Structures are given as structure tokens and as C-alpha cells.
Amino acid sequence: MPSLADTLNHLLPIIENDLRSILKPRPTYPSLFYRILQYHMGWVDENGNPCEPREGKRIRPILTLLVSQAVCGDYKLARPAASAVELIHNFSLLHDDIQDGSPLRHNRPAAWKIWGMQQGINAGDAMFALAHLAIPRLATSDANPAILNSLLQILDETCLELTRGQHLDMKFENENGIGVKDYLDMIAGKTATLISAAAQMGALAAGADASTSEHYRAFGENLGLAFQVLDDVLDIWGDPDLTGKEAAVDIRDRKKSLPVLYGLEQNPSLRALYDDPAEMDDQRVKVAIDLLDNVGARSYAEELAREYSRKTIEHLEAASPQGDAGESLYKLVDMLLQRNY
Secondary structure: OOOHHHHHHHHHHHHHHHHHHHOOOOOOOOHHHHHHHHHHHOOEOOOOOEOOOOOOOOHHHHHHHHHHHHHHOOOHHHHHHHHHHHHHHHHHHHHHHHHHOOOEEOOEEOHHHHHHHHHHHHHHHHHHHHHHHHHHHHOOOOOOHHHHHHHHHHHHHHHHHHHHHHHHHHHHHOOOOOOHHHHHHHHHHHHHHHHHHHHHHHHHHOOOOHHHHHHHHHHHHHHHHHHHHHHHHHHHHOOHHHHOOOOOHHHHOOOOOHHHHHHHHHOHHHHHHHHOOOOOOHHHHHHHHHHHHHOOHHHHHHHHHHHHHHHHHHHHHHHOOOHHHHHHHHHHHHHHHOOOO
């Protein structure tokens, strides 16, 4: 039985080759048009020169291919869907960087910081269109038209959910009284929906029945929720040497993550601290973390992550994934949800 690393090393080049094929410049288009897209993907520098590949983990398309193989023994049927999912993910990142005012993406300038907001928005729009073209472009000649239509419909519904989640995220930045329930609804759209679609599209591409496809959809949804909640915990209490992130950056930025929202609901002193416009320096960050610890915010979030993790495995077991791909799915879930602090 291949290890998870062996499986990823086999599938990642296939995903990358498909993506590069889709983003290959059309000869009649301006060279900068595709250069912005390829820069965002990490393939070239701002001048269009090839750079050290920064291909990322590609978790979403990996899920799509593994689910397909676990259903019917063949991942090739899901290659169009896998590419579409990854391109939609990158469409959302191009726009999110602008909407959030984020100057960096993977430790180098975000596309919009080099070419401006207008070109950044346009690049995101192009990525959106290419994601939809990926499904018919990569589909085999004998692909079932009904399945292709279903994949495109799921892709569009997912994009709508992504934008709903982003709408709520931006809306919540300037609102008081946002609670845990509101936050979970937001991350269901912004984070979980695309992971859910990745799994469901893999199942549908492989010809899974309605019940199996639904279990894979729910599996992906709960995996996405568990991953985001755990990420919120790691941001505050994780070891920067292990997470690769600045410690407690959410608190420094007054971002209303799950533990913070739970703490704000429970502790008036934390609410006063967050309402104070003074800079959130190291001392104030420490006070905020102490207040979160006092109300059990970490334990609350970790327990919620465990509950979502339990549902993730429950739906995966109900889907009955087969073969080496099935085992790889369990290993992938374990890798994503058992991260160190």
C-alpha cells in the first residue's frame, strides 16, 4: 500500500500539468494577461521569468481525485473537476487579497500590488471563466453530458456560497454583536463550501449514487469546518515555529475568530479591551489571551473542532471509500486535522 506522501507525489504533477495546460497563454491574447495569472499561481516572477515552483499543497483537487478513485478505482474521470475546483479557489484568492487589502501572498507581493486593483480584479474574473472552461476542455470524448452539467451546476452554486461567505466576512468587520453562530455560518460559505464541492464533484465524476455523493459532500463540509476552527485555535495558541505564522496575529488585528467571539460573548473585560482603540501591543495581546483562557475559549473551540472531525469521519465511513485511495483519504484527513501546536 503506497504511503500518503507517495500518493501525493503521484497526483500533484498530474494536477499541476492540467492547470498549466489550462493557463497556457493563447497566442492572440496580450502576454501580460496570462502572466498575471501565472504569477499568482507561483510559476513565474513579475517579469514572466520562470521561478522556483511554489505549487502548494493543492488539497482541494487532491480530494477530488482521491474521492473519484475511492468510488470507481479511477481518478482520471475527475481531472476536469479537480482543475476547476483549484482555479475557483485561486479566483477567490485574487479577489480576497484586494478586498482584504492584503499586500502579500505566499511571502511575495500579491498580484494587485504589482499591477493594480483593476488588473487584479480582471485576473480573478479570468480565473473564474477558465475554471468553468476546464470541465468541458479536459473531459474525455465519452464523458456523460448529464454529469458534466451537474459538475458545472455545483461549481456555480459553490461560487455563490463563496461570495456569500466573503460578503459576511467583510460585513462583520464593522459590526458589533457578531456571535459564534454568525461566524460558523460565514466560514461554512467562505471555507467549507469549496472543500465540500471538491469531494462531491469527485464522487459525481466517478458515477457515485445520490446517497454516496451526499455523504462525500457532508464529509467535505465538516472537514472544512473542522480545519478552519482548528486554524483559529492555532493562530492564538500555536507555536510559530510549527505553524509558520506570526503568533496571535488575529488578536493583533482584532479579527473576530471563533475563540475571540466566544470570549467576547462571555467576558465583558475582553469586550472592553477590543473596543479600546489603543494599539494591540504585546502586553495587550497577552492580556487578551489570558482573558480567553479564563473563560475556556480554547477548550470550547477545540471541542467544536473535535465534533466536526467526528462528523467528518462518520460521513467518510458511510461513503465506504475503497482501495488505496480510500486509505489515503483517511490519512489525508488525519494530516489536516492532527496538526501540532
